[in-house]
Amino acid sequence: MLKLDGVTKVYRIGAFGGQTMTAVDEAGFEIKPGEVVSLIGESGSGKSTIGKMVLRLLPPTSGTISIDGRDVRQMGKRDYYRKVQGVFQDPFSSYNPVFKADRVFAMIREVYFKGVPDKEWTAKIEAALDAVRLSPGAVLNKFPHQLSGGQLQRLLIARALLLDIEYLVADEIISMLDASTRIDVLNLLADLKQRGLGVLFITHDLALGNYISERTVVLHKGRIVEYGPTDAVFEQPEHAYTRKLLASVPQLHTKWEDAS
Numbered sequence: 001m002l003k004l005d006g007v008t009k010v011y012r013i014g015a016f017g018g019q020t021m022t023a024v025d026e027a028g029f030e031i032k033p034g035e036v037v038s039l040i041g042e043s044g045s046g047k048s049t050i051g052k053m054v055l056r057l058l059p060p061t062s063g064t065i066s067i068d069g070r071d072v073r074q075m076g077k078r079d080y081y082r083k084v085q086g087v088f089q090d091p092f093s094s095y096n097p098v099f100k101a102d103r104v105f106a107m108i109r110e111v112y113f114k115g116v117p118d119k120e121w122t123a124k125i126e127a128a129l130d131a132v133r134l135s136p137g138a139v140l141n142k143f144p145h146q147l148s149g150g151q152l153q154r155l156l157i158a159r160a161l162l163l164d165i166e167y168l169v170a171d172e173i174i175s176m177l178d179a180s181t182r183i184d185v186l187n188l189l190a191d192l193k194q195r196g197l198g199v200l201f202i203t204h205d206l207a208l209g210n211y212i213s214e215r216t217v218v219l220h221k222g223r224i225v226e227y228g229p230t231d232a233v234f235e236q237p238e239h240a241y242t243r244k245l246l247a248s249v250p251q252l253h254t255k256w257e258d259a260s
């Protein structure tokens with residue numbers, strides 16, 4: 001289980017860093033294997049800051065992030081990234097346009113699988129591509145501009161799967177995709193959770209959170225104002241802010257099981 005406990009992030013702001021801004025205030029929630037937890041809030045509420053702290057791209061100012069009871073700061077980053085990986089909003093920015101897209105796999109091989117023979121490596125890549133429903137012929141040996149946003153996003157998820165990760169931080173991963181590709185990527189996440197992956201699904205879109213997640217965390221100005229089973233949060237929100245958010249999208253409260 002991935003757990004956040006009293007996690008706070010205070011940024012130093014202003015010309016000389018003399019002022020501070022609390023972006024995340026004592027956040028606590030957990031993600032179990034095989035579950036999607038959506039982290040919902042409007043722009044600036046602190047969602048990405050939480051995602052970056054979970055991915056250890058930013059250190060918390062205070063509080064603890066742990067996996068199975070072990071403080072992640074006690075784990076080497078190399079080992080940590082075998083368990084936890086992130087995928088972000090803009091798939092294009094994760095690729096260098098000069099190189100073929102599958103270079104992202106070669107980079108993983110270089111760091112984690114140096115001794116693995118070619119044949120075994122190819123089989124591993126094919127299995128990861130299969131898991132994200134991409135055919136090798138369609139995506140290997142292609143430059144990023146030859147692939148769609150959805151294909152690039154799925155390649156990044158496949159890269160994460162090469163590492164047999166346990167948790168995925170998905171930060172607004174479908175907001176830049178068109179409607180049909182969005183459903184593909186959402187259904188892919190549903191597949192991955194069936195395989196036991198825990199997903200932190202960061203979104204400003206309540207309907208998406210409702211569609212995909214077992215549990216929901218609602219963040220407002222850095223504070224968690226709602227946390228619980230998604231059905232309960234959507235049906236009986238406790239906080240006025242959540243009620244306000246929900247009131248703005250009343251027509252979209254459909255679960256994916258019901259929609260499919």
Ligand SMILES: Nc1ncnc2c1ncn2[C@@H]1O[C@H](COP(=O)(O)OP(=O)(O)OP(=O)(O)O)[C@@H](O)[C@H]1O
Binds near residue numbers: 013041042046048050
């Ligand atoms: N490096 C930084 N230095 C100072 N302030 C920052 C920094 N990064 C984020 N912030 C501030 O912290 C707050 C939370 O930002 P964050 O990006 O986590 O929000 P968010 O909910 O992910 O928003 P969005 O949906 O727009 O990405 C915002 O007020 C933002 O301006």
